Amino acid sequence: MNEDKLNMDIRAFLKRFGVTAQREIEKAVRDAVAAGKLQGTETLRARAHLEVEGVDLSLTIEGDLHLE
Secondary structure, three states: OOOOHHHHHHHHHHHHHHHHHHHHHHHHHHHHHOOOOOOOEEEEEEEEEEOOOOOEEEEEEEEEEOOO
């Protein structure tokens, strides 16, 4: 196994996920505020689930997103 290649691929995947997820969350929150579904002062619970096929990995990470 090439540890360096694996590490680089993991980092590239996580960067792509992080950038895309942040952009989509920001857009969804802005749209919800504009539509009156949120006031912009809430704390939203976020959950991300990661699975890797071929290995026994299933990981869920949760956290709060404070709009104010």
